[in-house]
Amino acid sequence: MAIPLVNLSRQHEELHDEIREAIDGVLERGDFVLGSEVTEFENEFAEYCETKHCIGVGSGLDALTLTLRGLGVGKGDEVIVPANTFVATALAVQHVGATPVLVDHDPETYAIDTHRLSAAMNARTKAIIPVHLYGHPADMDTIQTFAQEHGLITIEDAAQAHGARYKGRRCGGLGQAAAFSFYPGKNLGAVGDAGAIVTNDDSLAQWLRTARNYGSAVKYKHTIRGFNTRLDSIQAAVLRVKLRYLDEWNERRRWLACEYGKLLGGTDLILPIERDDVEHVYHLYVVRHDLRDALLSRLQQHGIQAGIHYPVPIQTQTAFARGCMTSGPLTHSNTMCDQLLSLPLCPFLSLDELEEVAHVVTETLALAKQSEIKTAVS
Numbered sequence: 001m002a003i004p005l006v007n008l009s010r011q012h013e014e015l016h017d018e019i020r021e022a023i024d025g026v027l028e029r030g031d032f033v034l035g036s037e038v039t040e041f042e043n044e045f046a047e048y049c050e051t052k053h054c055i056g057v058g059s060g061l062d063a064l065t066l067t068l069r070g071l072g073v074g075k076g077d078e079v080i081v082p083a084n085t086f087v088a089t090a091l092a093v094q095h096v097g098a099t100p101v102l103v104d105h106d107p108e109t110y111a112i113d114t115h116r117l118s119a120a121m122n123a124r125t126k127a128i129i130p131v132h133l134y135g136h137p138a139d140m141d142t143i144q145t146f147a148q149e150h151g152l153i154t155i156e157d158a159a160q161a162h163g164a165r166y167k168g169r170r171c172g173g174l175g176q177a178a179a180f181s182f183y184p185g186k187n188l189g190a191v192g193d194a195g196a197i198v199t200n201d202d203s204l205a206q207w208l209r210t211a212r213n214y215g216s217a218v219k220y221k222h223t224i225r226g227f228n229t230r231l232d233s234i235q236a237a238v239l240r241v242k243l244r245y246l247d248e249w250n251e252r253r254r255w256l257a258c259e260y261g262k263l264l265g266g267t268d269l270i271l272p273i274e275r276d277d278v279e280h281v282y283h284l285y286v287v288r289h290d291l292r293d294a295l296l297s298r299l300q301q302h303g304i305q306a307g308i309h310y311p312v313p314i315q316t317q318t319a320f321a322r323g324c325m326t327s328g329p330l331t332h333s334n335t336m337c338d339q340l341l342s343l344p345l346c347p348f349l350s351l352d353e354l355e356e357v358a359h360v361v362t363e364t365l366a367l368a369k370q371s372e373i374k375t376a377v378s
Helices: 008-014 016-029 036-048 060-070 088-095 114-120 140-150 202-211 233-243 246-264 292-301 331-336 351-377
Strands: 053-057 078-082 099-103 125-128 153-157 177-181 195-199 216-218 285-288 340-343
Touching (some): 016 036, 016 233, 036 053, 036 195, 060 088, 060 153, 060 177, 060 195, 078 088, 114 140, 140 153, 195 202, 202 216, 246 285, 292 351
Parallel strands (some): 078 125, 125 153, 153 177
Antiparallel strands (some): 053 195
């Protein structure tokens, strides 16, 4: 059977009528830019994240970039970021003229290794961007304590953590601000590019609303040099529909992850963990093995789409040959990029499909083990 990494067609088939009605409403009203659906979604998502404000923008990268600018991060500053993340985290830092300082990740959660923060710190350090990677929250208490001791800004990259909780609190309300992406494959995804910032900072929220709209809070009056990065009304309408199902979908993801754990627990795969004080939302189900490429190839032969997040480390990317620093050895980030594999997981993955994925994985590993034994005997 063909099994996609994320089955968006099933999601949109199930929500077809609701999404169609929401989009038709925007078409009838004609309020395509900063319309009523944007305002409603911002209110609803802020409440969902347990924050005061939500500001919709064009993408997750824009959300990070504008937040850095709004909090005064710029030329000459350094920002601590995890090396194991999507390129947008570091790219946003460069876009405001600051320097990303890459820190190795925790080998268990894959989030930033908090034991290495001190080595990344100097007089130019202005901020830290923890990433709640794959849907598992970073160690925010330790990060916030470190940030407060050194007078640093904390901006959560929550692009993969819609609905995740850290010690009972939603990701998004754990720092000065948080950036979300609503790329279609996210736990809460639009039908195109979209993003948002959530914050409890009134002055930052006001600046962001002005900055996203050409620097204008009142039409034709431009108080700052702004940008054109506004959440489209049609995307907001779709997101409002999907937000109603997000908790249910996240629970399904968690149940599927548990089923994977039962079926793959007897193998020598390194499976994802969930710390006791967090609620993982499994944006991705990422396993680790030295035979990653062989596993990927065999899954693909069986029509199963697996993924690699992320195959090329930031520090080796051409775009970061200049204007990027490392704070020490990136041992895990350099080696694990050849071992990490994302297995299919989304709320619309059936149990039969999950069992088929697990069967192919366990069979492949068993064959590899038999080959090793035969080689050792011979």
